[in-house]
Amino acid sequence: MDRTPTPPREASDFEVGAAADRPVEAAGDVAGGVAIETRQLNLWYGDFQALFDVDLRIKQGIITSMIGPSGCGKTTLLRTVNRINERLGYVRTTGAVEVLGRDILAPEVEVVQVRRHVGMVFQRPNPLPLSIRENVLFGYRIHEPAARQASRGELDAVVEDALKTVLLWDGVKDRLNSRATALSLEEQQKLCIARLLPLKPTVLLMDEPCSALDPAGTEAVEELIWGLRGEYTFLMVTHNMAQARRASDECVFMLLGRVIEHARTDEIFVTPRHETTADYIEGRYA
Template identity: 60%
Template sequence: MNEAPAVRIRGLSLWYGAFRALEHVTMDVHRGEIMGLIGPSGCGKSTLLRCLNRLNDQPYVRIEGDLTIAGYDVMSPTTDTLALRRDVGMVFQRPNPLPISIRDNVLFGLRLHAPKTSKAEQEARMEGALREVMLWDDLKDRLHHDGESLSLEARQKLCIARLLPLKPTVLLFDEPCSALDPAGTAAVEELMRTLRGTYTQVVVTHNMQQARRISDRCAFMLMGELVELDDTAQLFTHPSDERTARYIEGRFG
């Protein structure tokens, strides 16, 4: 692959006060792939994900290292974090749309970032976003309904749709299915597979079966350290590090 990676992380360390939560993490995420992040609770998965769109900006947080995404020098104090977050969207564990209509949920970010967008363009982007997350056929006749009235699965898809009118390049997911039942989980995983190629996706998951099902490559973290990163099939069948092997055999975590 000769084009620049979508996400380039070099020697990233992070401290919460005196506690070091990331230790010199180095990795690339290729354009269009799904990268899984796995590891036991507290190993730093969410911390790493939050670095990617600067959600760790706190006075007691110190970060060292280099991080480049979609042309942004992410850690630079002069980086426009609003613009960064438009290009690098985040989906959280809880499917929490805003208590406004489905249409307004999808258009919320666009209206904030580009208030001069014409009504026709807004409608086109809203429809496009709902089509991309496979909700359009179901919802097109009730766009005025409250986003909170939807099933958990549809709400989580709506949270993904909200990012798309801004034309992001990278989508970050922090345990996106942990509030969903098996059918909802399967539907969101299917959606992520259809978004593969169009967007670069980084997915934190506790669920190793999910990591195996959806990720192209997978990174195993332990106590702030990136232990191993490989093609998902390889990582799960022939891990090169004993600690990865123990984790995927379910011996800890």
């Protein structure tokens, strides 16, 4: 696939009413930029502190995986980046979370815009109870004012482009109007990625995107994510060591709400700097 990397979007994209299609400034080294940065991020669910002083710099255009035992705060951290945690009501956060240099916790930030630019894929594929076509267009219709006047042909092009990108087009092009929930799990998960693409997101959050899939599906989705690398920034939670190892550029190891180690994947798996990292990677963690 021939793809040109998307330069970072203007920071004002997150603000209320910011035009989505404003020209973006030409960024220098795409892979070198920082997509997500957290500073002294602490998070509480009621009285329970789930994150402790998390300082992370997730680089743009690469795949960063997060590993760690259950309950270590990986998913919580992930859910902080598109502010979906807030819905719970009893969540309290201190510190800063920046996406492309803009603090997404700032008061003038519109949550809807954050979620538009920071897409999320879940453990269990969750296509909407609509047709395949309408699933792909769902976010587009909500966020793009142009979608209302768009002709059928233009919308078809959006659908085709997104489905081709996730390598689903050939399999479903003849049944775009059939229900999405009838697809196989692998196809559903690809569709869940495809429906984020028309929004031109900057960051894609993946919460164990393959854990509900069989080995073939896992491989297909991993390959897909690997192919989209460069164009999008991926932050991926996984329980699967092998997956983190083969399908990510950098790796973050978390334990009990703290970041223990963040390094290049080949380094962290070959020469971990911390003993706990080594223990966990080798399955010795109890």
